[in-house]
Amino acid sequence: MDVLHTAGIHFAEVLQSGPPWLEKFWLSVTSLADPKSIFTVCFPLAYFLDRKVGVSVLWIGLVSEWLNVIFKWFLFGERPFWWVHESGLFKEQPVSVHQFPVPCETGPGSPSGHCMITGAALWPLVTALTALASRHSRSVAVKLAPFAAYTLLQLAVGLSRVFVLAHFPHQVVGGILAGAALGWGLQARTPATHTPAFFACTSLGLLLSAVALHRLMIAAGTDIDWSIRLATQWCANPAWLRFDTRPFTSVCRDAGSALGLALAAGSPRPRRERLARWHRAACAALAVAAVHGLHCVLPQPGDAALWYGASFLKYAAGPWLVAALVPRLVFALARPQGSPRSE
Structure with a gap:
């Protein structure tokens, strides 16, 4: 693995030696592609494009993120920003790499969560846009445009993660492949949207299984929190260490x-089909603003347990805001003809 890691450090050195304007670009890409964006931006927008697509985006996003945490716990992947110091291979010939003011990731590095989760969750949206393009155009270029954009986005996200020393190239490749495979495999297996009991049981199952696995690994003598200690030790700025990069925050x-x-x-939800397109656009904009406001208004405690609890409550409220409260509010303001019916 040292050969792969060393090659990855040199590749990051080449990326960081590029022109200054590229630095801002890579930092913007890695921030915008944070897995949180799937829950706070992509889901609301996709939901008001098509309800089933929106639910599929969120469902695949949460399943792939949970699997990403499990993979990281078992694969013990290093991260460049600490490995370059821990390995001791660059003491005689130091490399010109440095960290940037982005959160120092505290979880293991393999596979890349940015690539895996984003790639998986966006798959149903890209598929829907491809089908939409096929209905309105016979041009091959137009039909392939969504998947071309998807591919370029994944490539940009992967390079940005190497640039900020969050991942090695092989971890990025693994994340891209795993994300595409999960998106393709889970798209047709999205649960029906009228099964609240299933989703509630899934919530409990995801939480309890992760806690049980964490405890079992500790009981077996595995130092499962090794990455948190290394990240704390080698993060260039303590202010860059945040609870939201810890694996259990994702859970x-x-x-x-x-x-x-x-x-x-x-x-109960009103029939969105009775709303005009601009009403649906208003729903999407209001939903994104409401979710963003929810995350800004609710405080983030300094205690880890309270942080996890606050995160759970915020992300539980998000889908309800998007799928239930916002449509009813916009539907009421729009005052469509006739009495509303529930879906």
Whole structure:
């Protein structure tokens, strides 16, 4: 593995030696492609493009993120920003790589979560856009445009993660392949949106299974929190260490989102088909703003346990806001003809 890691460090050195404007580009890409964006931006937008597509985006996103945590716990992948110091291979010939003011990831590095989760969750959206393009155009270029954009996005995200020393290239490749495979495999297996009991049981199952696995690995003598200590030791700025990069934060986000789907499935919704396109656009914009506001208004405690609890509650409220509250609000303001019916 040292050969792969060393090659990855040199590749990151080449990327970081590029022109200054590229630095801003890579930092913007890695920030925008944070897995949180799947839950707070991509899901609301996709939901008001097509309800089933939106639910599929969120479902695949939470399943792939939970699997990413499990993979990381078992694969023990290093991260470049600490491995370059821990390996001791560059003491005589130092390399010109440095960290950037982005969160120092505290979980293991393999596979890349940015690539795996984003790639998996966006697959149903890209498929839907491809089908839409095929209905409105006979041009091959237009039909292939969504998947071309998807491929370029994954490539940009992967390079940005290597640039900020969050991942080695082989971890990025693994994340891209795993994400595409999960997106393709899970798209046709999205649960029905009228099954609140299933989503509630899924929420409980994701949470309890992750806790049980964590405890079992500790009981077996595995130092499962090794990456947190290394990240704390080698992060260039303590302010860059954040709870939201810890693996269990992802578990709480996934379990909370599954519960949010259960709450949304159990809530009556007006028929969106009776709303004009601009009403649906208003729903999408209001939903993104509401979810963003929810995350800004609710405080983030300094205690780890309270942080996990707050994250769970915020992500549980998000799907309910998007799928239940916002459509009813916009539907009421739009005042369509006739009496509303529930889906």
